[in-house]
Amino acid sequence: MNGIQRMLVPRRTLALWALAATLLALPALGHDGKLTFAPVLRDVAPAVVNISVESSREVRNPWFNDPRFRRFFGIPEDAPQQMTRRAQNVGSGVIIDADEGLVVTNQHLVRNSDRIRVSLKDGRSFDAELVGSDPGTDVALLSIEAEELTQLPLAEAESLEVGDFVIAIGNPFRLEHTVTAGIVSALGRTGLIRQGYEDFIQTDASINPGNSGGALVDLDGRLVGINTAIFAPSGGGAGDGFNVGIGFAVPVHIVRGVVDQLIEFGEVRRGLLGVLIEDVTPELREALDLADDVTGAWVARVVERSAAQEAGVQEGDIITSLDGDDLATSAELRNRVGLMRAGDNVTLGVLRDGEERIRIKATIGEPERQTIAGASSSSKLEGVELRNLTDDHERFGAISGVEIASIERSSLAWRSGLRQGDVVLSVNRQVVGSVEEFDAVTAEQGGLLALRVQRGESRLFITIR
Incomplete structure (x- = not known):
């Protein structure tokens, strides 16, 4: 056997191994030798x-x-x-x-x-x-109160990889128990729910209106995600529009954590770190003279009496990692912290002054204030009381802002056009997602306040001078 032949033997062996691995990953063989998902679907x-x-x-x-x-x-x-x-x-x-x-x-x-x-x-x-x-x-x-039910086992979060086969089951267009199949196109997708907590599975399995809440399962019949949204030309999400081959599912590790809290409390009690953060953009790297590989969340403000302040986080810090996991964007930090409970201990990797890398241990706190009086943040808001949006608000989860809980008719804010029930989305172009953020932003505004407001189905600008 010459040298070339000796090299071909292991290559053929590797090819056989690759073929065997591929066949093991494919759907089962039916009685007639055809590939089929039927054995999985029966269960x-x-x-x-x-x-x-x-x-x-x-x-x-x-x-x-x-x-x-x-x-x-x-x-x-x-x-x-x-x-x-x-x-x-x-x-x-x-x-x-x-x-x-x-x-x-x-x-x-x-x-x-x-x-x-x-x-x-x-x-x-x-x-x-x-x-x-x-x-x-x-x-x-x-x-539901019922007997003789069948349940789906939950997969482990780390068991899913890009390229894995998955099956989506649901009731699109009122067509009960419709089955579609595809692969995992991507993991960790964000940006679908404004101000939501996201880590979506992306799949090309067809997901259409009516599939919302259905199962995304692997070939072992384990639940890997809950179908929730599609990407549509109309810009739809959460089941709107029509499918173009891009669907999303809430991964099982998020489902498991949320369900545990819903069973225990009837709601999700999230913790709060207490920082206003932004992405580390190329412009910010240039302005701060940072290395090109620096990523994470730039701390624009630390909320007073928050967990971050108590731990020693400072304005201008860049949080680069959480519990040893590198952060690519500020959204990753927000999503991770948003799925934690008050009292959880975390370790933050922090870049300070562009040079010093330190580790800070913090204990996730509880959101303390649900309402604030306007006078506590700005004299222009005297007579106004604001509160965080609650889950009984018709737009909770769809928008992020603070609601006008009450307003005095004699106040400057009333004369400027602000009304009870309005939701303030931003102040002077700075997004405010909670009363803490609203307080922090308005406290440093000495002049005009330009409020972007959601009122019913419309949005408008209100200026308070």
């Missing part, structure tokens, strides 16, 4: 349910937002400005605990629900109770 399908939701919500009459309209028709300021809108919606869910009758679905599907009905593959239907929901991750937990 999985009974755990995927159809969910129908009847809901109603109070909405503002848009005409009442126009003061000229109100004056023309003589409508007093304290007249009712809302009307009831009723709707029906359908989606999917996954049974994760057969003994307790626990079903996971999407929060946006059951938001403002008056009645929730769960239908099983065997034809049985049950009224469901909402155990709790979390708009930040778009996860909700339902409970």
